[in-house]
Amino acid sequence: MTVIEEQEFLEGASAAMDIFCPMHIFVSASGHIDHVGPTMLKLRPKEAFLGKRFFEVFDLCRPSTAATMEGLKALHGRKLHLQLRDAPRTDLKGVLVPRMRGDGIAINLSFGISIVDALAEYPLTSRDFAITDPTIEMLYLIEAKSAAMEASRSLNQRLQGAMIAAEEQAYTDTLTGLKNRRAMDHILGRLIEGEKSFALMHLDLDFFKAVNDTMGHAAGDTVLQKVARILVEETRDVDTVARVGGDEFVLIFNRLTERDELEEIARRMISRLEEPVPHDGQICRISGSIGTVISTDYEALDAVRLLSDADIALYASKHKGRACHTFYSDDLLEDGRNLAPPVGREAS
Amino acid sequence: MHGLINTALQSFTRDIYGDDAWAQVMNHADLGFSEFEAMLIYEDEQTCAVLGGLELVLRKPREEVLEDIGTYLVSNPKVESLRRLLRFGGVNFIEFLQSLDDLPGRARLAVSDLDLPVMELSEYSVEHYALTLGASSVGFGHVMLGLLRAMADDYGALVMMEYGELAAGRERIEIRLLETDFTEGRSFHLGGKAG
Numbered sequence: 418m419t420v421i422e423e424q425e426f427l428e429g430a431s432a433a434m435d436i437f438c439p440m441h442i443f444v445s446a447s448g449h450i451d452h453v454g455p456t457m458l459k460l461r462p463k464e465a466f467l468g469k470r471f472f473e474v475f476d477l478c479r480p481s482t483a484a485t486m487e488g489l490k491a492l493h494g495r496k497l498h499l500q501l502r503d504a505p506r507t508d509l510k511g512v513l514v515p516r517m518r519g520d521g522i523a524i525n526l527s528f529g530i531s532i533v534d535a536l537a538e539y540p541l542t543s544r545d546f547a548i549t550d551p552t553i554e555m556l557y558l559i560e561a562k563s564a565a566m567e568a569s570r571s572l573n574q575r576l577q578g579a580m581i582a583a584e585e586q587a588y589t590d591t592l593t594g595l596k597n598r599r600a601m602d603h604i605l606g607r608l609i610e611g612e613k614s615f616a617l618m619h620l621d622l623d624f625f626k627a628v629n630d631t632m633g634h635a636a637g638d639t640v641l642q643k644v645a646r647i648l649v650e651e652t653r654d655v656d657t658v659a660r661v662g663g664d665e666f667v668l669i670f671n672r673l674t675e676r677d678e679l680e681e682i683a684r685r686m687i688s689r690l691e692e693p694v695p696h697d698g699q700i701c702r703i704s705g706s707i708g709t710v711i712s713t714d715y716e717a718l719d720a721v722r723l724l725s726d727a728d729i730a731l732y733a734s735k736h737k738g739r740a741c742h743t744f745y746s747d748d749l750l751e752d753g754r755n756l757a758p759p760v761g762r763e764a765s
Numbered sequence: 766m767h768g769l770i771n772t773a774l775q776s777f778t779r780d781i782y783g784d785d786a787w788a789q790v791m792n793h794a795d796l797g798f799s800e801f802e803a804m805l806i807y808e809d810e811q812t813c814a815v816l817g818g819l820e821l822v823l824r825k826p827r828e829e830v831l832e833d834i835g836t837y838l839v840s841n842p843k844v845e846s847l848r849r850l851l852r853f854g855g856v857n858f859i860e861f862l863q864s865l866d867d868l869p870g871r872a873r874l875a876v877s878d879l880d881l882p883v884m885e886l887s888e889y890s891v892e893h894y895a896l897t898l899g900a901s902s903v904g905f906g907h908v909m910l911g912l913l914r915a916m917a918d919d920y921g922a923l924v925m926m927e928y929g930e931l932a933a934g935r936e937r938i939e940i941r942l943l944e945t946d947f948t949e950g951r952s953f954h955l956g957g958k959a960g
Contacts, residue, residue, distance in 0.1 A: 536956025543856045543955065556955055557853040561875030564846045568769070568803035575802075 427518065438525045439547055440509075444471045446520035448486040456545040457526070460507065460535075475509075476500045490515065490522060499526070505538045507531060532556070590660040592638060593645035601659035601667050602720070609718045614674050616711045618683065619727035620648075622664035622690070623704040623739040636696040640703060647689045651682060667724075674713045676744060683707045683742035691740065706734035707742040714745075735759045766812040766903070767879045771801035774815050776844065777837045778822075786822055793818035806878065809902045816903060828907045828928075835911025839919060850875070851916060852953045857945055858922035862886055862894055881905070892942040899935060906936030913938065921950025 431452050434441050439456035453466045466474060472484065479498035483489050490513075497511040508531040513524040528535045532552060535541065546552045588600035596604070608615050622644065629637035641664070648658045648666060657669040673679065687705050694701040708730025710723050730745035733755045737743070749755045778787045791799045794814040801807065819830050839848045850871075854864030864871075869881040883899035896913070898906050910928050917924040923944040929937045 533956070536954075541955055543853075553853060553955075557850060557871065558874060560846065560853075560957060561850055561871075564850075565804075565876050572802050572804045 423518070430517070434523070437547060439545060440526040442466070442471075442524045442526065443516065444486075444489075444522045444524065446486070448472070448489075450474065451521075456541070459539045459541055459545055460501065474502060476502050476506075486522075489513065497524075505534075507535055507538065528552070533559070593641055593660050595645050595648070595666070596657055596659040598659065598661040601657060601661055601669070604657050604659075604669060605720050605723070608669065608671075608712075609720055612718070614672055614712050616670040616673050616679050616709055617723055617727055618668040618670070618679075618707050618709045619724070619731045620666040620668065620686070620705050620707045621731055621735070622666075623706055623735075625664040625703050628701045628703060632696065632699055632701060636699070636701055639696045640694050640701050643694050644690060644703075644705075647686065651686050651689065667727075674711045676711070679709055679711070679744075680742060683709065687740055687742065704740040706731055706739050708732070708734055708745060709742065710745045729755050732756070732758050766807055766809050767876070768801055768803045768805040768807060769876065769879060770903075771807050771812055771815065772803040773834065773838060773844075774812070774819065775801050777834045777841075778819065780841055780843050781833075781837060782823065789822045790815060790818035793821050812903055827904065831904050831907035832911035832914075835908040835913075836915045837911075838908075839912055839915035848916075848919065849953070849957055851912075852919070858917055858920040858924070858942065859891075859945065861916060861920060862896070862940065863888075865896060884909075894940040894942070896938045896940065897931070897935060898937070900933060901936075904936075906930075906938060909936075910938055913940065918948075919951050921946055921948040923947035 431443070435454050439454040441452075441454040442450055442457065443452040445451045448470050450466045450469055450471055453463070457466065461474075471486075471489070476499065477483055477489075477497065478500055480492065480495065483492055493514060494512065497513065499509045499511050500506045501509070508529065509526045510529040511524050511526045513522045515521075516523050527550075532555070536556075543553050588596055588603070590597045605617070622640075625637065625640065628640055641660070644666070645658070645660065648668065652658055652668060652670070655671040656673075657667075657671075659667045659669075661667050670679065670682075687707065690703060690705045694703075708727045710727045710730065712718055712723070715723070726745040729749050730743040733743040733749050733752070734741040736752075736754055736759055743749070775787060778790055788799065794811070794817065796811055796814060816827055816830065819825075820827050823830060825833075838844055839851065851861070854868075854871075855861040863886060865884050865886050868884055872879045872881050882901040882905050885897045887895045887897065889895070896909065898909060906928060910926060913926060914924070922942060925941045925943060927939040929939065931937050
C-alpha cells in the first residue's frame with residue numbers, strides 16, 4: 418500500500434467512525450491525539466485535542482494504574498472512566514482497542530449518566546449522537562418519567578392533605594373545636610409511652626345540666642363554646658384540651674408538674690368559668706370542679722389508672738361543695754364517698 | 766379514559782376559557798366531582814360527558830373542540846412538557862412523522878396504563894404522507910389533526926392536511942408537506958429544563 422493509499426484508507430476509516438461513533442478518538446503510537454469525532458468537538462475546540470498527548474487532555478480515573486501509552490494499550494477492551502482535565506471536568510465512559518494500522522489506539526467515549534450535566538454545559542443536539550445510540554431515548558424517558566412522577570406526586574400530596582383533614586376531623590370535637598376523646602387517648606398514650614412528665618386534669622362543669630334543661634340546648638352550646646375558649650386561653654400551645662363527654666373535659670399539661678402552678682391554673686380557670694355568659698337576653702351561670710393527677714407521682718404510668726385517679730380527685734372536689742380543685746392522693750380513698758360522684762350529680 | 770387525557774381537557778378549558786367555563790362544563794357533565802386527577806383512570810362515558818359539556822359551553826362542534834385541544838397541547842406554554850416529549854421524535858418534521866408509529870409505545874413507556882390508538886404512517890413520496898389511526902372512543906383523529914398542525918409550526922414546516930373517516934371507526938389524516946423549512950420554528954434544547 419502506498420503512502421497515499423494508506424492516507425485514503427485512514428480518512429475513510431475516520432469518516433465511518435464519525436458516523437458510527439461520533440465521540441471517538443485516535444491516538445498515535447507516540448501517545449498523541451491525531452483525530453477526534455465530531456461530537457467531541459462540541460466539548461472542546463479542535464486545538465484542545467489535536468497534537469496533544471492523550472494524558473494531557475484526559476485524566477484516566479479508573480483503572481488509575483495506567484500512566485503511559487504501554488499501560489493504556491494493556492487496558493484493551495476494559496471499561497474506562499475518564500475526565501477532561503480542564504473545567505468543566507466532564508465525566509466520560511470509554512473503551513479502547515488497538516488501531517488497525519500502526520501502533521496507536523482507538524478510543525470510543527460516551528457520557529454515560531453524566532449526559533444530564535453535559536447537556537447543560539455543551540450545545541448538544543440529537544444529531545450529535547449516533548443514530549443507534551439510545552441516549553436520546555434515555556433523555557425522552559427521563560423527561561417523561563419526571564413529568565409522570567410530578568403528576569403522581571401532586572396527587573399524593575392532595576391525598577395526604579385530604580387524609581390529614583379527615584384525621585383532624587376525626588380527632589376534633591366539632592362543637593367546640595377542641596380535641597375529642599379519641600385524640601386525648603392517643604396523646605395520653607404517646608406521653609406514657611415516651612415516659613414524659615405531665616399533669617392531667619379532669620374538669621367537670623357544675624350546674625351545666627340546669628342551663629341546658631332550663632334555657633335550652635342552644636344556650637348549652639354557647640356555654641360549651643365559651644368554656645372551650647377559656648380553657649384554650651388558660652393553657653399553652655403544647656398542652657392538650659379535650660372535650661371527652663357532654664360537659665367533661667380533660668386537660669393535659671406537657672412537662673408541667675409543679676403543684677403551685679397547677680393549683681393557680683385550676684383556680685384561674687374555675688373563676689373564669691364562673692363569669693356569667695349572656696345568651697338570648699338571659700344569663701347562664703356555671704362553674705367547674707377539677708381533679709388533677711401528676712405523672713411523677715407514679716412509678717409506672719397507666720392511662721386507665723391515671724384517668725380513674727383523676728376522677729376520684731374530681732369527686733372529692735364535688736363533695737367539697739363544687740367549684741374546687743383537688744390533687745389526687747391515696748388519702749382520698751379513705752373517704753368512701755370519693756369513689757363515686759355525689760348523689761344527684763346528674764341533676765347538677 | 767386515562768386521567769392524563771381528562772386533565773388535558775380540563776387544563777385546555779381552564780387556560781383558554783377560564784375557571785368559570787370549566788365549572789359550567791362539569792356542571793353539564795354532571796359527574797359528581799369538579800376536577801380530574803392526572804394519575805387516575807376514568808370511565809370512557811365520563812370523558813364523553815365532558816366533551817358534550819364542552820360543545821355546549823364553547824358553542825362549537827365536537828370536531829373543532831378536539832382539534833383545538835390538539836393545538837393547545839403543543840402550542841400552549843403551560844403544557845410545554847408534551848411538546849418537548851414529541852420533539853424527541855425527530856430533528857425535523859419528516860422524522861417526527863416517521864416516529865408516529867412509535868407514539869403509542871412511547872406513551873406507554875412513560876405511563877404504562879396510557880393507551881393511545883394504533884397509528885400507522887404511509888409514505889407515498891417525500892412530501893405526501895397519510896396517518897391512519899385505530900378506532901378510539903373520542904375521535905382521537907381530530908386531536909391528532911390539531912396536534913400535527915401545531916407540531917408542523919413548531920418545526921417550521923408548511924403543511925396541508927385533510928381529515929377523513931374510514932370504516933370501523935378508524936380515521937385517516939392526509940398530510941402534504943409543502944416546505945420543510947418554511948420558518949425557523951421553535952428551538953429545542955435536549956437538556957430542556959437544565960439548560
